[in-house]
Amino acid sequence: MDFLYNIYIDLVIFFERGGNVLFLIATVIFVMWSLIFERVLYFWGGHGKLLRQSLNIWKERRETTSWGAFQVRLLLLSQFNEKVSSNMAIITTCVALCPLLGLLGTVTGMITVFDSMANQGGNARSMAAGVSLATIPTMAGMVGSLSGLFAVIYLQRKVNQESELFESRLILHADES
Numbered sequence: 001m002d003f004l005y006n007i008y009i010d011l012v013i014f015f016e017r018g019g020n021v022l023f024l025i026a027t028v029i030f031v032m033w034s035l036i037f038e039r040v041l042y043f044w045g046g047h048g049k050l051l052r053q054s055l056n057i058w059k060e061r062r063e064t065t066s067w068g069a070f071q072v073r074l075l076l077l078s079q080f081n082e083k084v085s086s087n088m089a090i091i092t093t094c095v096a097l098c099p100l101l102g103l104l105g106t107v108t109g110m111i112t113v114f115d116s117m118a119n120q121g122g123n124a125r126s127m128a129a130g131v132s133l134a135t136i137p138t139m140a141g142m143v144g145s146l147s148g149l150f151a152v153i154y155l156q157r158k159v160n161q162e163s164e165l166f167e168s169r170l171i172l173h174a175d176e177s
Helices: 002-018 021-044 047-059 067-084 088-120 124-176
Strands: none
Touching: 002 021, 002 124, 021 047, 021 088, 021 124, 047 067, 047 124, 067 124, 088 124
């Protein structure tokens, strides 16, 4: 139990040293990773059901060579791609937003440094708190962004792979008819 208490105390100290911007960065990182886990769980669980349902709709068609069949195929591809790439834009936006929020933390920290210099002169102790407010959010934003970047690359590859696989299965089925 002391272990959890020590982690809690360390987090409180970290957030105090990082300033208010750190709470915003933590919120963005939490949303980003929640959506990343949702996408990973989707690919592990619900994706196969969607793939089977969409392929069954195509296989149940009697003819697959007319203009109408082509439009149905485009509709199936569009619906499939929409469901497979759901939340990817939000995840990518969160990845891009993290370093910008870190930069905001840097600016607010430097304002604190300049304010302490104006009020107390060149006192190193008063400037240290501002420097901490400037560097910790920058680090947190970069770490959050880099961690999310690797996940986005993996998920984007998965989305592209599944979309191409689905499209090729529709084409193969159309050629077999």
